[in-house]
Amino acid sequence: MENILKFDNVSLIYHSLNSETLAIKSLNFEIKKGEFVAIVGPSGCGKTTILSLISGILKPSSGKITINSDNKCGYMFQKDHLFNWRTIFKNITLGLELQKKRTDENIAYIKDLSNKYGIADFLNRYPNQLSGGMKQRVALIRTLALKPDILLLDEPFSALDFQTRLDVCDDVWKIIKSEQKTAILVTHDIHEAISMADRIIILSKRPAVVKKIVEIDLDKNLTPFQRREQENFLKYFDIIWKELAYDEEKHS
Amino acid sequence: MTKKNTVNYSTQHKEYLRKVKNKKWLISSLQIGLLIAIIGFWELFAQIGVIDSFFMSSPSRMINTIIELASSGELFTHIWTTLYEAILGFVIATALGLIIAIALWWSETLRRVLDPYIVVLNALPKIALGPLIIIWFGSGTKAIVVMAILILIIVTILSMLSAFMSCDKDKILLMQSMGANKWQLFTKLVFPNALGELVSILKINVGLTWVGTIMGEYLVSKAGLGYLIVYGGTVFNLDLVMASTLILCILATAMYFGVVALEKYVRKNET
Incomplete structure (x- = not known):
């Protein structure tokens, strides 16, 4: 499949008066169309x-x-x-x-999404009348409304309690899969990364470089929740956890 | 307000509602009782000579003064003068403050350039500008309104700006990722987000506009409640001072509740 995104020796320096910080250093990776990639790494990386x-x-x-x-x-x-x-609809x-793209066609697309993913009944409600999980689903549909090709998920579940997190995780994953979007998930939750992603990019401490890329070879048709029950799940957890822990050791 | 539903409530809940209602009644009757006691004792002590009504006035003398002023028609001229100045000061200062706050939010450069000026103007006791105001704006309504505006505007700018700046960074990032320009960022996120706080600022401003107006009237005026108070003070007519102060209390409170009503309206639309 063709690449949709490519990082070529990308570096980024944050400037402040007293210092400059090399946040990421010569980063190289590519992401294919329709892929679900998770990026994990120590916090602040x-x-x-x-x-x-x-x-x-x-x-x-x-870099480029x-x-x-x-x-x-x-x-x-x-x-x-x-x-x-x-209101939810206006959101x-x-x-x-x-x-300035409020065309009939786009509105119809939104109505369609709302019906498909069970928020049609809430369109005239206000956000504070909805549960946390439901709000996160609305947030995803707000993002999808613009028909993006790449979805950037920045720890989208970490504000939810554990039970809701598992539900919403399944929810979001299904929606992304059925809309055939490319998704990049940033998380520090290794379980979450393994349960959702096709591939996991492990970053080092700052300045971030790619330490290892792990292909997740679990049945692609299983939902994140079902994946958590697979035998190999823990094996992947071990690999990634060791990779991250080694990083901690080396630096401390 | 729950009349219709009362039937469905459990006895415990009815008991709870009854307690809440009783408490409310108790508070209200104590409030009214306290007012009656103050007026009653004031009048009583004035009548039997415990306090000197020449210095302290008394409720009956205040009412007589108000009736006298009202029958000559003079009272309404004074009330209208002060009310007009207060409202004009409030409206102009709030509108101008809002515009300046938006400009400062818009441009970081402008914000940094003007920062020391605002700090100095904020620290300055505005009453010190009194003589200048009289010379520049004469001794009429204009000068008084300018005084009120001066007292209001810096606080308005500072608090509105901080309300605008307190917007969640991630929400701004979200708007930018969806392609929002700066004007859209303001009208669709920053302003509605700050609306609740803006109304609280209006509540503070309503109080301050009376400070500015009365201060202005103390400096220069030929009419108004502030004028009556100063005049009454100079000729030792304490009845006039007290009566004017009472009317001022009523007016200021009424205007405050006007803004509270506005707040309720805004918050209702906000939910």
């Missing part, structure tokens, strides 16, 4: 920085990022960030409104 680079909010200090797609990236954050003063159409 620049995972979120990578997402900002992909979305174009940050520009690399050196190639994106083979016309449509922009869609972001999904830790918190749902729904606007309390807007979902926010992006279209900003880009």
Whole structure:
């Protein structure tokens, strides 16, 4: 399959008056169309920085990022960030409104998504009338409304309690799969990464370099929750955990 | 408000509702009782000579003064003058403050350039500008409104700006990732996000506009409640001072509740 995204020797330096910080150093990786990739690494290693680079909010200090797609990236954050003063429908159409694309066709697409993913009954409600899991689903549909080719998920479940997290994780995964989107998930939760991703990129401490890329060879048709019950699941956990722990040791 | 549903409640819940209602009644009757006691004892002590009503006035003398002023029609001129100045000061200062706060939010450069000026103006006791205001704006309504605006505007700018700046960084990032320009960022996120806080600022401003107006009237005026108070003070007519103060209390409270009503309206739409 063709590459949709390629990082070519990408580095990024954060500048402040007293210092400069090399956040990521000569990063190389590529992501194929339709792939679900997780990026894991110790906290503060620049995972979120990578997402900002992909979305174009940050520009690399050196190196090249190639994106083979016309449509922009869609972001999904830790918190749902729904606007309390807007109804669910108005929240979902926010992006279209900003880009002046509130066409009948696009509205129909949103209605379609809402029906398909069970939020059609809530469209006239306000966010504070919905549960945390439901809000996160609305946030995903708000992102999908702009038809992005690449979804950037920045720890999208870490604000939810454990039970809800497993449900929403399944939920989001199914939606992404059925819409055939490319997704990049940033997380520090190794279980979450293994249960959702096709491939896991392990980063080192700052300045971030790719330490290892692990192909997850679990049945692609299983949901994240079902994957957690697979025999090989723990094997992958071991590999990744050791990789990260070794990093801690070496530096301390 | 729960009349219709009462039937469905359990006895425990009805008991709870009854307790809440009783407590509310108790508070209200104590509030009214306290007011009556203050007025009653004031009047009583004035009548039997415990306090000197020349210095302290008394409720009956205040009412007589108000009736006198009202029958000559003078009272309404004074009330209208002060009310007009207060509302004008409030509206202009709030609108101007809002515009400046938006400009400062918009441009980081402007914000940094003007920062020391705002700090100095904020620290300055605005009343010190009194003589300048009289010379520049004359001794009428204009000068008083300018005084009110001066007292209000810096606080307004600072608190509105901080309300705008307190917007969640991730929400801004979200808007940017969806391609929002700066104007959209403001109208669709920053402003509605700050709306609750803006109304609280209006509540503070309503109090301050009276401070500014009365201060202005103390400096220069030919009419208004502040004028009546100063005049009454100079001629030792304490009845006039007290009566004007009472009317001022009522007006200021009424205007405050006007803003509270506005707040309720805004918050209702916010949910």
